[in-house]
Amino acid sequence: MARFQYTILSRAVPGREEEFVAWYRERHLADVCRMPGVVSGRLFRMDFQRVYELDEAPQWTLMTIYELEGEDPASIIDSIRAASGSDAMPANDALTKAGMIQAAGHLIASEEGLGGQNGVADATLRLPAREIPAPSFLSDHARAYLKPQRAAAPYPALGDADGWRAYVAARDEAVLPMLQGISTQVQAKVEERDANGARIFDIIPPMVSPGSRGIVLDIHGGALILCGGELCRIMGTNSAMRLQRRVWSVDYRMPPDHPYPAALDDCMAAYRTLLRERAPEEIIVSGGSAGGNLAAALMLRARDEGLPLPAGLILGTPEIDLTESGDSFNTNDGIDPGLRRLMPVNLLYANGHNLADPYLSPLFGDFTKGFPPTILTTGTRDLYLSNTVRMHRALRAADIPATLHVTEAGPHTGFPGGPEGAEIDREIRNFIQTVLREG
Incomplete structure (x- = not known):
C-alpha cells in the first residue's frame, strides 16, 4: 500500500470560477476515488493563481492536489489520465478547452514507509468518502445553517x-x-x-x-x-x-x-x-x-x-x-x-x-x-x-x-x-x- 499526491493544473472559463471549484470539490474527487486501485482519497490542497493571456483577458489557473492511497500509484495515475473526459470521469464545461494542462504524481510513502520512521507509527488518519447528516435532534432553524453553501469566489493574487x-x-x-x-x-x-x-x-x-x-x-x-x-x-x-x-x-x-x-x-x-x-x-x-x-x-x-x-x-x-x-x-x-x-x-x-x-x-x-x-x-x-x-x-x-x-x-x-x-x-x-x- 502506498500513499501519494496527485496534482492537477487546470484553467476555468472566465466568469465560471465558482462552478469550476465546486466541480473539483464535489464531483471530480469522487470520480478519482472510484478509479481501480484507489483505497481512499482526500482533497489535500486547492490554490488559485491569477494569470493573463496576451489579450489581457483574466483567467485563473487552479492547482488541485489530491492525497490518494492505493496499491500501485503508477497504474492509478495512468487510469485517471485515461479516464479523464470519459463517461467514468466526465469533464465539466467550466474548464477551458485546454482543460487539464498538467498532471503529476508524487509518492509520499510506500507500504514500508507507512509504518513511520524510527519505529514511530504514522498518526495520519485516512478515511473514505462518506456522507455526514445533520443530527435529527437539532431545531429546523439550526439544520438550515448546516446546508452546504456555494463555493466562495477565488481569492485574488496577494499583490492585486x-x-x-x-x-x-x-x-x-x-x-x-x-x-x-x-x-x-x-x-x-x-x-x-x-x-x-x-x-x-x-x-x-x-x-x-x-x-x-x-x-x-x-x-x-x-x-x-x-x-x-x-x-x-x-x-x-x-x-x-x-x-x-x-x-x-x-x-x-x-x-x-x-x-x-x-x-x-x-x-x-x-x-x-x-x-x-x-x-x-x-x-x-x-x-x-x-x-x-x-x-x-x-x-x-x-x-x-x-x-x-x-x-x-x-x-x-x-x-x-x-x-x-x-x-x-x-x-x-x-x-x-x-x-x-x-x-x-x-x-x-x-x-x-x-x-x-x-x-x-x-x-x-x-x-x-x-x-x-x-x-x-x-x-x-x-x-x-x-x-x-x-x-x-x-x-x-x-x-x-x-x-x-x-x-x-x-x-x-x-x-x-x-x-x-x-x-x-x-x-x-x-x-x-x-x-x-x-x-
Missing part, C-alpha cells in the same frame, strides 16, 4: 490590490441585504463617534436603563477584510440587542489599503477613549471570528502598554491562530458549511509580519502576565473549534478564569435566531452580569 478591493466589495454587497432586513426590526439609538481617530458606533438598545454603566466594546468579524461601514453598524446593533447592553462597535480599518497593524491600532484607540468614560471594571470587550483575533490581541497589547484590563472578554469562535495549525483545520475542512481556510487573507492582513506573532495570532501569547476572565464559544463543526479549545486550555494553564461552551453540530456561524443560539446568548449575558458584579 484592485482585485482585493473588488472581492471585498462583492462579498459585502452580498451580505448587506440580509443584514439590512434584520436591522429594520431593531429599534436602537445609534450615534457615530470619533474615538481618537477611530470610528465607532455608540449603540444603546431600548432595554438598557439610562443609569446602566456596563458597556461592551464590540469588534466585528469578517475575515479581517469584510463588514466595515454600514455592516459594522448593523452587526454592532445586533450584538447590542443580543447582549442587552450598550455597545461601542469599532469600525476598524482593513486591507488591502490598511493592513496590520491598522485594525489593532484602531481598537487600541477606541479602548483608550472608552477608558476615559468608563472604569475598566465597567467594560466588557467582545469579538467574534476575526473580531475575536483583534479582541484577544487588544488585551495583550493593552496589557503590554500598561493599560488596565476590562472586567471580561467574550471570544466567539475566534480566529486567533493565523498560522492555521489546529486539528480542526483538517477535520472540519468542508464540514463547516460557511467557512474555509483563510491563509491568503491572513497573509494579506499580516503584510509581511510573522503570522505567529502574538499580536497577529494571540493564541501564542503569554497569558501569565495578565488577561481578563474569558468566555469562549464554538461548535463541533466549527473550522475554528481547535482555535477556541486551544485558547481555553492556554488560559486555564495560566490560571486565567475561562469558560468554554461548545454547541453540538454548531458551525462557525453558530445558530443565531434558533433555540441553540439563544442558549449561548443566555450564557454570555450571565457571564457579563457576573464579571460586572451586578447582583
Whole structure:
C-alpha cells in the first residue's frame, strides 16, 4: 500500500470560477476515488493563481492536489489520465478547452514507509468518502445553517490590490441585504463617534436603563477584510440587542489599503477613549471570528502598554491562530458549511509580519502576565473549534478564569435566531452580569 499526491493544473472559463471549484470539490474527487486501485482519497490542497493571456483577458489557473492511497500509484495515475473526459470521469464545461494542462504524481510513502520512521507509527488518519447528516435532534432553524453553501469566489493574487478591493466589495454587497432586513426590526439609538481617530458606533438598545454603566466594546468579524461601514453598524446593533447592553462597535480599518497593524491600532484607540468614560471594571470587550483575533490581541497589547484590563472578554469562535495549525483545520475542512481556510487573507492582513506573532495570532501569547476572565464559544463543526479549545486550555494553564461552551453540530456561524443560539446568548449575558458584579 502506498500513499501519494496527485496534482492537477487546470484553467476555468472566465466568469465560471465558482462552478469550476465546486466541480473539483464535489464531483471530480469522487470520480478519482472510484478509479481501480484507489483505497481512499482526500482533497489535500486547492490554490488559485491569477494569470493573463496576451489579450489581457483574466483567467485563473487552479492547482488541485489530491492525497490518494492505493496499491500501485503508477497504474492509478495512468487510469485517471485515461479516464479523464470519459463517461467514468466526465469533464465539466467550466474548464477551458485546454482543460487539464498538467498532471503529476508524487509518492509520499510506500507500504514500508507507512509504518513511520524510527519505529514511530504514522498518526495520519485516512478515511473514505462518506456522507455526514445533520443530527435529527437539532431545531429546523439550526439544520438550515448546516446546508452546504456555494463555493466562495477565488481569492485574488496577494499583490492585486484592485482585485482585493473588488472581492471585498462583492462579498459585502452580498451580505448587506440580509443584514439590512434584520436591522429594520431593531429599534436602537445609534450615534457615530470619533474615538481618537477611530470610528465607532455608540449603540444603546431600548432595554438598557439610562443609569446602566456596563458597556461592551464590540469588534466585528469578517475575515479581517469584510463588514466595515454600514455592516459594522448593523452587526454592532445586533450584538447590542443580543447582549442587552450598550455597545461601542469599532469600525476598524482593513486591507488591502490598511493592513496590520491598522485594525489593532484602531481598537487600541477606541479602548483608550472608552477608558476615559468608563472604569475598566465597567467594560466588557467582545469579538467574534476575526473580531475575536483583534479582541484577544487588544488585551495583550493593552496589557503590554500598561493599560488596565476590562472586567471580561467574550471570544466567539475566534480566529486567533493565523498560522492555521489546529486539528480542526483538517477535520472540519468542508464540514463547516460557511467557512474555509483563510491563509491568503491572513497573509494579506499580516503584510509581511510573522503570522505567529502574538499580536497577529494571540493564541501564542503569554497569558501569565495578565488577561481578563474569558468566555469562549464554538461548535463541533466549527473550522475554528481547535482555535477556541486551544485558547481555553492556554488560559486555564495560566490560571486565567475561562469558560468554554461548545454547541453540538454548531458551525462557525453558530445558530443565531434558533433555540441553540439563544442558549449561548443566555450564557454570555450571565457571564457579563457576573464579571460586572451586578447582583
